[in-house]
Amino acid sequence: MRLYKKEGDVIQLICFPDELVEKGDYLIIEDQKAKKGLIVQVIDTQFANIPGILEDILRDVMTEESIHGEDYDPFHVSSQITVLKDTRLVVCKIRGAMNNGHICSSVSHLPSRISSKITRFPIETIVENCLKSRPIQLGTTKSHAELTVDAKILDGRLNIITGKKGTGKSHLSKLLVLGLIDNRAPCIVFDVNGEYVNLSKTKPNPSKLQRRVIVLTPGVNMKLTLSQVGLRTMLGVLLFALDLPGNSARVFSGIWRQLQERNELTLSSLGTAIQRWDCHESVRDAIISRYNTIAESGIFTDDQSEATDLERIAGELSQGGALIMNMKNQFSTIRRMTVEILLSKLTDLLMSWKLRAIFLFAEEAHLYLRETYWEDIITRMRHIGIFTTFITNQPDTIRDNIYRQADNIFLFNFANENDLETVSKVAKIDGESVKLIARDLPPHHCLIIGEAVKNFPIVVNVHPLNVETMGETRFFFKD
Amino acid sequence: MWIHSTEAILYEHSNISSLLLRGSGSEEALLPDFLMKLSHRSMRTIRGGRFKPREVSLFELSLEDETHQDLPLMLGEELLQCKPIRIEPAEGKAPVVAVDVSSMKIGDTDDGVLCALRAVIVWKINGAYMYLRCGPIMFHITDYGHEQMSKHLGFKESLPPSMFSSVTMRILGRLRNTLERWTQRLVCTSSKDTLILFDGSLTAGTPDNPVKYVDSILDSARENGNVVLAFSKATKLAIAGQRVTNLLDQMPAPCLLDIDHQIGAQFPPNPVKLLGRVYVAKLSFAGFAFRLDIDRQVPIDGAIDAVSKLSGCDLVEQGYPETLRLAHILSTFTANEVIGIQRFIARNHGLRITSQLSLRKSLFGPFGTGREST
Numbered sequence: 119m120r121l122y123k124k125e126g127d128v129i130q131l132i133c134f135p136d137e138l139v140e141k142g143d144y145l146i147i148e149d150q151k152a153k154k155g156l157i158v159q160v161i162d163t164q165f166a167n168i169p170g171i172l173e174d175i176l177r178d179v180m181t182e183e184s185i186h187g188e189d190y191d192p193f194h195v196s197s198q199i200t201v202l203k204d205t206r207l208v209v210c211k212i213r214g215a216m217n218n219g220h221i222c223s224s225v226s227h228l229p230s231r232i233s234s235k236i237t238r239f240p241i242e243t244i245v246e247n248c249l250k251s252r253p254i255q256l257g258t259t260k261s262h263a264e265l266t267v268d269a270k271i272l273d274g275r276l277n278i279i280t281g282k283k284g285t286g287k288s289h290l291s292k293l294l295v296l297g298l299i300d301n302r303a304p305c306i307v308f309d310v311n312g313e314y315v316n317l318s319k320t321k322p323n324p325s326k327l328q329r330r331v332i333v334l335t336p337g338v339n340m341k342l343t344l345s346q347v348g349l350r351t352m353l354g355v356l357l358f359a360l361d362l363p364g365n366s367a368r369v370f371s372g373i374w375r376q377l378q379e380r381n382e383l384t385l386s387s388l389g390t391a392i393q394r395w396d397c398h399e400s401v402r403d404a405i406i407s408r409y410n411t412i413a414e415s416g417i418f419t420d421d422q423s424e425a426t427d428l429e430r431i432a433g434e435l436s437q438g439g440a441l442i443m444n445m446k447n448q449f450s451t452i453r454r455m456t457v458e459i460l461l462s463k464l465t466d467l468l469m470s471w472k473l474r475a476i477f478l479f480a481e482e483a484h485l486y487l488r489e490t491y492w493e494d495i496i497t498r499m500r501h502i503g504i505f506t507t508f509i510t511n512q513p514d515t516i517r518d519n520i521y522r523q524a525d526n527i528f529l530f531n532f533a534n535e536n537d538l539e540t541v542s543k544v545a546k547i548d549g550e551s552v553k554l555i556a557r558d559l560p561p562h563h564c565l566i567i568g569e570a571v572k573n574f575p576i577v578v579n580v581h582p583l584n585v586e587t588m589g590e591t592r593f594f595f596k597d
Numbered sequence: 598m599w600i601h602s603t604e605a606i607l608y609e610h611s612n613i614s615s616l617l618l619r620g621s622g623s624e625e626a627l628l629p630d631f632l633m634k635l636s637h638r639s640m641r642t643i644r645g646g647r648f649k650p651r652e653v654s655l656f657e658l659s660l661e662d663e664t665h666q667d668l669p670l671m672l673g674e675e676l677l678q679c680k681p682i683r684i685e686p687a688e689g690k691a692p693v694v695a696v697d698v699s700s701m702k703i704g705d706t707d708d709g710v711l712c713a714l715r716a717v718i719v720w721k722i723n724g725a726y727m728y729l730r731c732g733p734i735m736f737h738i739t740d741y742g743h744e745q746m747s748k749h750l751g752f753k754e755s756l757p758p759s760m761f762s763s764v765t766m767r768i769l770g771r772l773r774n775t776l777e778r779w780t781q782r783l784v785c786t787s788s789k790d791t792l793i794l795f796d797g798s799l800t801a802g803t804p805d806n807p808v809k810y811v812d813s814i815l816d817s818a819r820e821n822g823n824v825v826l827a828f829s830k831a832t833k834l835a836i837a838g839q840r841v842t843n844l845l846d847q848m849p850a851p852c853l854l855d856i857d858h859q860i861g862a863q864f865p866p867n868p869v870k871l872l873g874r875v876y877v878a879k880l881s882f883a884g885f886a887f888r889l890d891i892d893r894q895v896p897i898d899g900a901i902d903a904v905s906k907l908s909g910c911d912l913v914e915q916g917y918p919e920t921l922r923l924a925h926i927l928s929t930f931t932a933n934e935v936i937g938i939q940r941f942i943a944r945n946h947g948l949r950i951t952s953q954l955s956l957r958k959s960l961f962g963p964f965g966t967g968r969e970s971t
Binding site for chain 1: 627628633719725726728729730731732733734735923926927931932933934935936937941944
């Protein structure tokens with residue numbers, strides 16, 4: 119490879135066909151004399167614009183169908199000519215510099231075209247050069263080296279996993295959840311497609327995970343009494359999940375408090391009290407319609423014995439485990455109610471230090487997260503210990519300000535121009551790199567951008583998981 | 598006017614032209630042994646060092662170093678009264694074979710000039726075109742060779758090797774001619790009852806183009822029932838201030854205009870020999886007209902019959918036979934190929950590529966226009 123051109127932070131190299139370079143690879147351009155180097159990442163490969171190539175190709179096209187023949191080339195010169203036809207222009211972005219063996223951010227040095235030596239750069243050595251007491255093996259880099267990160271990279275961070283469907287987003291998310299469990303961290307997963315319900319059956323240690331992965335399905339094995347939920351949480355459900363008007367909410371508060379004082383806070387007594395409460399008919403109707411939804415949701419129970427003890431579960435999780443909220447086949451109202459209750463309870467547990475912190479994995483959050491929670495999650499809840507990872511195949515459902523505050527983005531393949539545009543505008547690296555690399559990522563390969571890789575974007579082939587997947591599309595035809 | 602010159606051009610003590618007459622010991626070889634040996638020997642004289650590759654530009658799609666040796670020859674105006682011969686395209690499947698050779702300067706070394714040759718044979722049988730391409734073979738024309746040549750050419754001073762040195766170009770031209778004649782001979786001896794198309798004329802009798810060898814090629818062709826037709830893409834034959842090919846502008850095609858008598862009268866009997874009968878040929882309507890030389894030993898009827906077969910058997914779009922057109926296309930060096938050969942030479946002969954020092958650019962900067970001299 120030879121250095122051809124530098125424009126801004128873009129470096130162009132001339133590369134012969136036998137020099138295998140792909141998008142996402144890291145190279146170092148070492149100026150032997152100056153003992154300085156530039157660390158660059160390949161973002162695109164093109165054919166080099168060689169003089170006469172058009173004529174060559176035209177001649178081939180013109181003659182290939184009308185004429186056949188043989189070449190007698192005693193010196194084997196044609197191999198060199200063929201090589202030239204496939205000579206590539208490798209477009210790279212400067213990601214850092216090397217000065218006397220040390221990485222530095224100053225990239226003011228312009229390497230020599232003549233004396234520079236261009237070789238592959240094992241970027242994983244830089245990303246991995248810190249001690250990993252809490253390792254999570256993500257996968258292999260393009261140079262087939264293991265990429266292991268410290269679980270700390272998710273601690274206190276906001277992460278986004280995005281890519282088109284079928285590229286392996288949930289797969290990576292499961293890998294992170296299992297990595298966190300291994301490192302005794304508590305996780306909660308909002309699972310809209312029932313993809314995580316078999317997580318405990320992951321080989322090679324299903325028995326170990328059996329105790330650590332708890333799957334709750336709202337209305338089935340997740341039921342709560344009204345007193346467990348509390349007025350504040352219930353008001354949140356009514357206002358944000360069920361859109362109860364403010365006036366009606368105030369009346370509901372009165373009813374709740376009266377029942378609480380009388381120690382009669384049950385679902386059935388709540389229904390009776392609403393019917394008898396002295397208020398405007400329209401307010402009563404509004405509250406009754408919400409009450410009916412709550413009662414029919416199956417989430418609430420008056421039977422203490424079937425009530426789910428969220429505090430106990432939180433205690434178990436604090437030693438390392440995952441709570442999977444299986445919201446598959448649930449109505450959107452039930453989903454929103456479930457998330458409202460859980461986030462509210464989590465906030466309580468974290469505020470009271472019954473739980474130190476929790477890693478939240480939110481699949482397709484736009485389906486159940488209310489508008490105001492987005493801001494909450496990345497600002498307030500982050501400070502009390504909820505560290506979120508959003509997983510979505512619709513990047514435009516996540517607001518720009520959330521992308522901007524994201525510490526790590528795990529970007530899978532996107533073919534859609536709009537999706538690429540959305541991500542490229544807000545990712546931590548230049549849009550051109552995102553577009554050019556993400557467009558050609560094969561399945562199960564992701565571009566990791568951010569703190570997790572010390573801001574050196576790396577393409578990783580995510581490790582396979584030995585778990586029965588549940589999130590696959592159901593097909594009609596069997597073969 | 599060096600088409601008439603008879604000086605011998607020597608290359609490394611060897612007379613290139615005579616090599617053909619001596620034979621190579623492997624008559625059936627696609628590339629003659631002596632040229633291969635000459636190539637090897639000359640390339641061995643490269644002793645590392647610097648290599649200034651020929652500059653190729655993005656805008657210069659194809660490259661050609663061929664020289665056209667036709668004289669600006671004025672023909673008598675009585676030719677204007679001559680009537681062209683109408684040709685009826687003959688239906689049939691007569692085989693057609695064409696030969697073309699290209700030469701190219703590749704770059705300069707500390708000691709001399711590097712060049713490359715390539716020969717192509719294209720044939721049409723049963724409606725299908727086939728080709729055989731031989732080369733490229735490379736030569737290193739050195740100072741040493743120049744000194745030897747200068748002496749033999751009678752120059753008092755040694756000439757520096759340069760692309761624009763006429764001596765270098767003549768050596769390159771002679772090497773090219775040698776390969777072309779070899780390939781033509783190969784085709785003429787191996788084909789039967791075939792129309793054989795050459796690029797250029799059948800004029801011989803210069804050191805570059807000995808009569809004896811061209812004669813023997815034509816003899817071989819006739820022995821095998823072949824007819825040789827040589828097309829010149831460019832001619833300087835003129836009449837009344839116009840190119841002779843313009844005479845057929847308004848004529849229906851295909852047709853021939855016999856100008857042999859008028860041309861013959863212009864040449865002394867020695868040393869130059871017109872081994873072909875010279876015509877102006879227009880083979881397609883709205884196509885170009887070309888100078889066409891047909892083997893003089895073939896009777897006139899046979900010659901006209903050959904053109905008639907060619908018109909019927911080969912595509913003649915724009916007046917030029919498709920077989921010969923393909924031979925030209927396939928032999929021509931493209932800029933990409935020149936770079937490929939430069940890379941091959943640099944890699945295999947330990948040459949260090951250096952940028953071309955431009956006198957004009959150094960002196961005049963962006964105002965240094967015009968052709969670069971080295």
